[in-house]
Amino acid sequence: MSARIIDGKAVAERLRAGLAARVTALPFRPGLRVVRVGDDPASGVYVRNKDKAAAAAGFDSATIQLPAVTTEAELLALVGRLNDDPAVDGILVQLPLPRQIRQDAVIAAIDPAKDVDGFHAVNAGLLATQQPGLVPCTPKGCLHLLREAGASLAGARAVVLGRSQIVGRPMAQLLLAADCTVTIVHSRTRDLPAECRRAEILIAAVGRPEMVRGDWVADGAIVIDVGINRLPDGRLVGDVAFAEAAARAEAITPVPGGVGPMTIACLLENTLEAALRRRG
Ligand code: GUN
16 A cells, blocks of 8 residues: 655645635734744744745734843743734744743743643643633644545544644644544553554654654554654654555655644634634
């Protein structure tokens, strides 16, 4: 069997076009502010892509660049000003932050109604209790891709590899809300390959290049690869050994061009949602 490729780039383009059409019809432009502290080159690319996609879809988007020596108090003061600014609907503080700044303190300071990353404890709690809130962009994008791939979710055995606050845990919550039978597996799980082989839907989100081998994948599984890993030779690979897994899976996301483009599209979706909720 050779797997269908789930084209995240195309799905994200459609999603962004739909959002742009909705934004055009609004009497205001949803406001997004991306805050970047320091000059980590990898996050520079992400931040520029977010800004470009937001502007192209008609959002009022701006990046606020702060020096690497910014103190926690200075960043918290900026977050406070953005919380109070009525033109700002979404605030995203790009992670990771320099060492002198506590990530948790910054996330906790963001108004949950403007927390378009969905990282605030209030939004995590709303997701866990099946109430409307802002859902983290990457798992939300993965769920879109599963639906696009035609996955039957109700009753399906879903395995989430990775338990991060940003992807693994919220992914498990979303799949549970979609009536999957969900297992979270991680670095301390006994016999990871056997656990993954039980999955009809496998979400890999561990950040280890090509960790999931072909014999971890059940025949006919749908595989969503969240990993974006740069190898020493410059190649970009996922958490899944693509060719091996594609020989067994029914459908699989590529890296790049799978989950990555969906994350930005879902950030815009969250910003529009936040704007509509705040402004009625
Ligand atoms: N750094 C890498 N991914 C993300 C993300 O989704 N949100 C934020 N704020 N920072 C990131």
